[in-house]
Amino acid sequence: AYWKYQAEKEKKLYAIFDAFAQNNGHANISDARYVNALKLFLCGVTPLEYQAYQGFARVGRHFGGAGARVACQMQAIDELRHVQTQIHAMSHYNKHFNGLHDFAHMHDRVWFLSVPKSFFEDARTAGPFEFLTAISFSFEYVLTNLLFVPFMSGAAFNGDMATVTFGFSAQSDEARHMTLGLEVIKF
Numbered sequence: 001a002y003w004k005y006q007a008e009k010e011k012k013l014y015a016i017f018d019a020f021a022q023n024n025g026h027a028n029i030s031d032a033r034y035v036n037a038l039k040l041f042l043c044g045v046t047p048l049e050y051q052a053y054q055g056f057a058r059v060g061r062h063f064g065g066a067g068a069r070v071a072c073q074m075q076a077i078d079e080l081r082h083v084q085t086q087i088h089a090m091s092h093y094n095k096h097f098n099g100l101h102d103f104a105h106m107h108d109r110v111w112f113l114s115v116p117k118s119f120f121e122d123a124r125t126a127g128p129f130e131f132l133t134a135i136s137f138s139f140e141y142v143l144t145n146l147l148f149v150p151f152m153s154g155a156a157f158n159g160d161m162a163t164v165t166f167g168f169s170a171q172s173d174e175a176r177h178m179t180l181g182l183e184v185i186k187f
Contacts, residue, residue, distance in 0.1 A: 013085060025159070025161065043110055049079050052120070053080040056076035057072070078173045089162045119139075136177060140178050148174070
């Protein structure tokens with residue numbers, strides 16, 4: 001059921017990406033400053049999603065129980081999918097605007113990203129329970145809603161339907177991720 005649901009989401013998501021590119025969606029952006037917001041999002045959030053993927057893949061390998069292992073595996077796959085869809089959603093802009101081509105390099109050099117970068121590095125070097133508490137509960141349950149919902153609203157306001165679609169696709173996964181975080185806290 002998971003794979004079927006994700007495949008349906010992917011089919012819809014990439015159809016919208018293609019339509020956005022074919023219709024030169026970048027030319028319909030209502031405010032040019034929005035592209036700078038995309039740069040910040042791509043530099044700030046995408047590398048964190050990749051670190052979450054790495055962390056869940058590592059933690060999942062060390063659990064003895066099948067339930068925790070599968071939950072971590074599914075979340076790792078979701079996080080990697082989020083990285084890929086974020087990059088694909090914004091790749092169209094890279095053809096027309098400067099500053100979107102080297103987000104991983106910039107992630108290590110932009111001063112205001114030092115706090116989330118440090119948070120993820122600390123979480124990934126901690127134990128499995130600490131990682132799950134920090135990422136599945138603190139990040140997924142508390143911070144992603146504060147981040148994704150307003151950003152997708154801003155994307156819609158600016159006419160960026162590719163980013164809106166990626167955001168809603170990711171948000172549907174976040175509910176499942178929050179459940180893992182709550183179960184870790186209950187444990």
